[in-house]
Amino acid sequence: MSRRLWRGVTRNLVGFYAALALLYLFLPVFVVIVFSFNDNVGRFNFTWQGFTLDSWLNPCGVAGLCQAMIRSIQIAIVSTIVATALGTMVAFALVRHRFRGRAMTNLLIFLPMASPEVVLGSAMLALFLNVGVRTGFLTILLGHIMFNISYVVVTVKARLLGMDSRLEEAAMDLYADEWQTFRRVTLPLVTPGVVAAALLAFALSFDDFIITLFNSGNTTTFPLFVYGAAQRGIPPQINVMGTALFAVAFVVLLVGQVTRRFRRS
Amino acid sequence: MTQPLVAPAADTGADVAPPVRRRGRWIPYLLLLPGLLWLAIFFVLPMLTVASTSLQEGSLAQGYELTWRLANYTEAAQRYAAQFSRAFLFAAASTVLALVVSYPLAYFIAFKAGRWRNLLLLLVIAPFFTSFLIRTLAWKIILSDSGWVVGTFQTLGLLPEQGRLLATSVAVIAGLTYNFLPFMTLPLYASLEKIDRSLIEAATDLYASPFTAFWKVTWPLSLPGVVAGTLLTFIPAAGDFVNVRFLGTPSQSMIGNVIESRFLVVLDYPTAAALSFTLMLAILLLVGLYVRRAGTETIV
Numbered sequence: 001m002s003r004r005l006w007r008g009v010t011r012n013l014v015g016f017y018a019a020l021a022l023l024y025l026f027l028p029v030f031v032v033i034v035f036s037f038n039d040n041v042g043r044f045n046f047t048w049q050g051f052t053l054d055s056w057l058n059p060c061g062v063a064g065l066c067q068a069m070i071r072s073i074q075i076a077i078v079s080t081i082v083a084t085a086l087g088t089m090v091a092f093a094l095v096r097h098r099f100r101g102r103a104m105t106n107l108l109i110f111l112p113m114a115s116p117e118v119v120l121g122s123a124m125l126a127l128f129l130n131v132g133v134r135t136g137f138l139t140i141l142l143g144h145i146m147f148n149i150s151y152v153v154v155t156v157k158a159r160l161l162g163m164d165s166r167l168e169e170a171a172m173d174l175y176a177d178e179w180q181t182f183r184r185v186t187l188p189l190v191t192p193g194v195v196a197a198a199l200l201a202f203a204l205s206f207d208d209f210i211i212t213l214f215n216s217g218n219t220t221t222f223p224l225f226v227y228g229a230a231q232r233g234i235p236p237q238i239n240v241m242g243t244a245l246f247a248v249a250f251v252v253l254l255v256g257q258v259t260r261r262f263r264r265s
Numbered sequence: 266m267t268q269p270l271v272a273p274a275a276d277t278g279a280d281v282a283p284p285v286r287r288r289g290r291w292i293p294y295l296l297l298l299p300g301l302l303w304l305a306i307f308f309v310l311p312m313l314t315v316a317s318t319s320l321q322e323g324s325l326a327q328g329y330e331l332t333w334r335l336a337n338y339t340e341a342a343q344r345y346a347a348q349f350s351r352a353f354l355f356a357a358a359s360t361v362l363a364l365v366v367s368y369p370l371a372y373f374i375a376f377k378a379g380r381w382r383n384l385l386l387l388l389v390i391a392p393f394f395t396s397f398l399i400r401t402l403a404w405k406i407i408l409s410d411s412g413w414v415v416g417t418f419q420t421l422g423l424l425p426e427q428g429r430l431l432a433t434s435v436a437v438i439a440g441l442t443y444n445f446l447p448f449m450t451l452p453l454y455a456s457l458e459k460i461d462r463s464l465i466e467a468a469t470d471l472y473a474s475p476f477t478a479f480w481k482v483t484w485p486l487s488l489p490g491v492v493a494g495t496l497l498t499f500i501p502a503a504g505d506f507v508n509v510r511f512l513g514t515p516s517q518s519m520i521g522n523v524i525e526s527r528f529l530v531v532l533d534y535p536t537a538a539a540l541s542f543t544l545m546l547a548i549l550l551l552v553g554l555y556v557r558r559a560g561t562e563t564i565v
Contacts, residue, residue: 006475018373021366022388025446028403029392035406046406086300097293105297108304114496114552115545116504118521122528122541123311126318129534146307149300207397209507214528226398230511234402242399249394253387261383 029246036239043233055236059244062235068225069241071137075221076206079144083205084198086145087152088190094153095160113150120147121214128215135217143211148201155200159193192260199256203249312545318538325532337539345523345540349547352519355434356502359441363449363498364491366442371453371490372483375460386454393447401440401511408436408512432514440508448497456490457483492559500548520544 035045039052060066094105112120124143128135167189171181209223216224226238319337323329342349374385392400407414408430415431418424430436460483468478506521515522520540527537 003475014369014373014377017369018377018385021370022385024366024443025389025392027407028400028443029395031403031406032395032399035403046409047411086303089296090300093293093296097296099293099297105301108301108309112304112308114500114549116500116521116548118504118506118524119315119541119545120308120311122524122537123315124307125528126534126538126541127307127311127314130314130318142307146303149303153300203394207394209397210504213525223396223398226396226402227507230398230402238399242395246391246395250387250391253391257383257387 032239032242032246036236036243038236038239040236045234045236045239055240059237059240062237064220065225065235065237065241068220068222071219072206072222075137075141075144076202079141079148079205080198080201083145083148083152083201084194087149087197087201088156088194090149090153091156091160095157109150109153112147113154117147117208117210121211124211125214135215136219139215139217140212140219140221143215144205144208147208147211148204151200151204152197155197156190156193159190159196163189199252312542315538315542318534319542321535321538323535329534334535337535338543341536341539342543345520348518348520348523349543351517352503352521352544353547355438355441355517355519356499356505358438359445359502360449360495360499362438362442363446364453364495367446367450367453367494368491371450371457375454375457386451389450390447397444398507398511401444401507404436404440404443405431405511408439431512434513434517436512437508437517437519440512441502441505444505444508445498445501448501449494452493452497453487453490456487456493460486488559492556496552496555500552503548504544 035048036055037051037053038045038048039050039054041049055061090105090109093099094102121143124139124146125135127133128139133139163186168181168185171185172178176184207223209227212221212224213227220228222241226234229235229238317331318329320331320333320335321329321337322332322334370389374382374389378385395403406412409415410429410431415424415429418430419426419428424430430439464486465478465482468482469475473481503519504521506519506525509517509519509522524537524540524544527533527540531537
């Protein structure tokens with residue numbers, strides 16, 4: 001009896017706690033969404049003044065905001081493509097091949113992830129200053145590709161390690177050549193891992209602030225725009241963008257889940 | 266740069282058992298080359314540059330010169346010891362808090378959520394797509410002097426009448442805790458989810474109380490997740506400067522704030538580089554010690 005009681009309590013306790021934790025996670029999101037409808041008069045969108053749809057109807061009404069947004073998307077797309085390609089190749093080499101220098105390779109992949117961003121960003125700036133490269137769009141891109149490679153390698157590697165290599169052996173036994181095996185068996189199996197890695201890379205690049213700040217020169221990405229706005233004055237349009245980002249990401253993740261479940265059944 | 270490509274393939278020919286296909290032995294190096302080259306140029310080379318910059322001497326006007334001036338390190342360490350220790354203290358506090366918040370949540374999702382598991386995981390990640398800076402600014406609103414959090418705390422007597430949360434260490438730690446939470450929750454979930462349920466059942470069958478079963482079975486088996494989660498939270502928190510900037514004041518400044526302003530505002534590159542390099546080494550050292558300790562504990 002007492003055990004059943006205890007079990008009931010713990011189950012509800014953990015559930016209750018989880019609900020509280022989720023509430024905590026969503027608290028800032030509610031604030032961001034609510035303040036996107038604020039009829040703000042001052043420079044800083046920090047106190048509630050009244051409901052308006054103005055900022056939603058005019059999301060680009062703040063000079064430079066949408067340009068910064070577009071620049072962030074461009075950087076995220078290019079860095080995702082390059083980092084996913086390079087990282088996937090490294091992951092294949094690590095899981096599917098024997099070669100010398102494996103320990104060094106693993107270390108080189110691990111170190112950027114173990115370094116704080118402020119170290120990575122300042123180190124890159126030190127290099128660019130020494131070589132005399134002017135920082136800007138290109139240097140931001142170079143940096144984003146750099147930190148994304150490690151994340152792609154780790155994500156794709158996990159997928160490759162979870163794959164049953166006997167499927168590929170079976171294909172080879174059935175007289176498929178290496179290329180056919182890769183295209184017909186390996187590639188379809190590894191694709192979910194590559195897609196997950198690409199989504200992660202995109203999100204990391206799009207939201208990166210610290211490394212970008214160090215290597216941006218006069219170029220403004222969306223996070224840099226928000227940072228500047230936090231000093232000059234925050235228009236509600238920033239909350240509109242924040243809300244939109246949240247909504248887009250939520251839908252993308254939800255669609256991903258649903259299609260995965262759909263395919264399985 | 267084709268040198269490393271050719272060399273290993275050529276000189277390993279003698280001491281390794283004959284390969285099935287000679288052609289295949291090139292493939293791993295070809296696959297590795299672009300990625301590792303990128304990391305060599307944009308990670309290793311910058312770290313070497315920081316190391317060399319940290320030993321330079323001079324001024325912005327006259328230019329800096331490499332004089333192997335080790336005093337840059339001792340001076341920086343003396344001057345910014347407070348910011349260093351604050352960074353590690355705040356990062357440690359927020360890592361512990363993140364563990365306290367995340368563990369039950371991850372536990373619930375892994376063991377109790379049933380078919381809602383994937384949806385809940387999605388809900389855990391989703392808030393972190395509103396952008397790092399925007400959600401930190403949202404905390405500025407939540408913790409503001411006129412906000413309901415401060416009001417509630419004052420009514421409950423947790424804060425004095427004129428007490429505030431914003432611009433205090435509490436706000437900075439709260440921000441750090443919140444911002445890196447998914448890095449804690451996801452690894453915890455991953456390792457909890459892998460645990461074989463029959464092990465826990467076996468423990469309860471052998472008259473272990475639910476608490477003992479948790480403490481002797483579930484917790485030790487989830488340690489890899491705890492180690493990964495604490496590292497992934499601690500590292501970015503220790504180097505962060507945004508939470509102090511938005512939620513704190515200069516008197517709470519962490520080492521990240523110093524590196525940022527020395528590099529981008531004061532343009533005192535040698536000091537900034539010395540601090541950067543020290544932070545990197547300190548974190549690697551801590552990570553190494555921690556992983557070693559945690560590693561032996563999991564075995565025992």
